[in-house]
Amino acid sequence: MDIPNTDSDSLLTGLNNKQLEAVTLPHQSSLILAGAGSGKTRVLTTRIAWLIQTGQTSPMGLMAVTFTNKAAKEMLTRLTSMMPINTRGMWVGTFHGLCNRLLRAHHREAGLPSTFQILDNSDQLSSIKRLLKLMNIDDEKFAPKQVQGYINNCKEEGLRADKVEAHDAHSQRLNEIYAEYDNQCNREGVADFSELLLRCYELLARDAYIREHYQSRFQYILVDEFQDTNRLQYMWLKLLAGTSNCMFAVGDDDQSIYGFRGARVGNMQDFENDFNVQNIVKLEENYRSHSNILDAANAIISHNQNRLGKNLWTSAGKGEPVRIYEAYNDTDEAQFIVDEIKILHAEGTSLGDIAMLYRSNAQSRVIEHVLFSANLPYRVYGGLRFFERAEIKHSLAYMRLIANANDDTALLRVINFPTRGIGARTLEQLQVEARAADCSLWQAAVNRAGDGKKGVKGIEGFVALVREMTGQAYGISLSEVAEIATTLSGLKSYYQSTKEGEDRIENLEELVTAAVAFTNQDLGNHNNVDGDT
Missing domain, CATH: 3.40.50.300 (P-loop containing nucleotide triphosphate hydrolases)
Incomplete structure (x- = not known):
């Protein structure tokens, strides 16, 4: 050429x-x-x-x-x-x-102001929440994150609200929200990421x-x-x-x-x-890799249908053989990994030169536990440690409330999660009442739920929920309590409607699995919801 x-x-x-x-x-x-x-x-x-x-x-x-x-x-x-x-x-x-x-160069032709602002994902969610409130729409039936995902998915398919086919009342309502959201953005001169394209x-x-x-x-x-x-x-x-x-x-x-x-x-x-x-x-x-790794990858991906097809190769030599260990269970798998790390470290390999990959975030819990037990320092990249993840902290907060409803820290974490209409103003009032009565926030919530005043619907629902969870948890195993905390609380239902929900639900299920090891522990002696022993 x-x-x-x-x-x-x-x-x-x-x-x-x-x-x-x-x-x-x-x-x-x-x-x-x-x-x-x-x-x-x-x-x-x-x-x-x-x-x-x-x-x-x-x-x-x-x-x-x-x-x-x-x-x-x-x-x-x-x-x-x-x-x-x-x-x-x-x-x-x-x-x-x-x-x-x-x-920016053609804002006038695009129907945008010259100084139009871009909404990031957080700003977009806030805008949707504000819209739902203005439209007097129940955010439990139409969760803001679900609405956000729906709008973005429609836009990424190139569809405005009037072009989306709605086959039921729920879809029709989502389309109405989408259309009104577009109107709101146009009035305010803003555009979300999907809107740009x-x-x-x-x-x-x-x-x-x-x-x-x-x-x-x-x-x-x-x-x-x-x-x-x-x-x-x-x-x-x-x-x-x-x-x-x-x-x-x-x-x-x-x-x-x-x-x-x-x-x-x-x-x-x-x-x-x-x-x-x-x-x-x-x-x-x-x-990047030796041929043993490439040969294994080629063999696996060859089973995919409708591939355009190619076969990776290298001149770097075969390298170390690919080993497969078929573990009896997840704990055995984690223990095998840790034993291998110990051998490598004893042979002079720095721990900082050892990496571990796992398919799903939920798998990290067992691995982290065995690493911690073996006193091996580690760092999780691209995510949080298992017990630091928001959905796990929410579940544990519900479990703590089941065991002791007077746990103010746990209560503050989940009193409005999933959302039940308890705003910052209501929480401030609740804290003032708790200080004045020298009692826990739980007791203040119980008092508020029983006073018959307006605006206590959300608190009444929360009090009823915790009491129901506590009643069902009496005398059962820890794993069953974890199941109640992840399911009856509404956490799983909530995450099913979110964009990253699948991973979070996997983590919740892994929490229940983690509790199986302690199923012989009886919670029959925990504090009940009114604080009596």
Whole structure:
């Protein structure tokens, strides 16, 4: 293949044959199947540098889309080190960042004020809570996080409220909330993350002048982690690409793990058909692992159906054999791991050089227990230790109230979780009453529930709940008490309606499993809910 000049030759130094093929592809839409550890970031950045160096486009004539700000920053840093260009102003960023930039430039056409503000997830949730209150909607039937997830899911499918099919009264009400939420955001001049992409897509779809301007500007569109794109992101990319621009999509269908967040691996196959892709380059040489690991991974992933297909390999040698230990139970599994760590440490391996991966957060509880018992220090990355997680603390707080209703700390944690309409003002009044009567918050709540005044419905419900839980818990095992605390409290039902609910419910179930070891302990002598022994 002829390279236009010697400067471009230097850019290509060190690339393997498949990487070189991908970087120097002609002006046609292409799919790069990049296996783990195959150098995809290098291919992407070198492709950009090569296109600029060979005069096929200018730094402002291409767009590169990533999924994280960190990836975008790394790409720009690498470009700066590869060639003497000013990357400031280049269209390299995340979907949300690029849409925000485009909407700022065309805010009037998009129906937004020039100073529109972006709602993060927390701000969006607060806005939804405020809306539900204004609409006089029961937030137990329509949990704010459930509503938030519904709205975002609809937007990520490219659907406004009037385009969503509602098959029952509950769905119809959700659509009404969605529509009113949009009205509220428009009045206030704000946009959530999902809105940035949807509003940008709608702008390009209806305004031919703006659409054609960007289509003529961006002759090359490069996309990282293409397997993680959702429906709306792909629709947006198709609009920008038009019929003649070149899309360079880098992804790995074997690494598509974000389906729960709306990612659609089928976009890769749609891309092949929609863009008549003739060039599919497979980056299969791995620079991260030895062949024993790769052979095992290839064998497992080969059972997946509808794969685009590739086979990772390495020249780094076989490495250590992959070992499998089939444990009798989770405790045996954890003990095996700890024994292996002790052997490695005794042989001179630093504990800081040992990593442990587990499939689900709920599995960490047993492992942490055995590590702690063995006096081995550890750190949990990407999450909290098991007993520090919010859902576990909530459950334990309910269990503490069952054992001793006068536990003010436990009561304050869950008196309004899941929400039951007890606000900060009511809690302040309750604390004042408790101090005046020199009693616990529980006793103050009991007194308030029985005084017949208005505004005590939530407190009455809480008092009744704790009494019911305590009555059911009398004389049963600790594991059964844990089941009551996670179920009767409403925690499981609440988390079923949240976006990360599946993981949290797994953790709650693991708490019950943890309590099984103590099922011989009888709670028959605990304090009852009115504080009498």
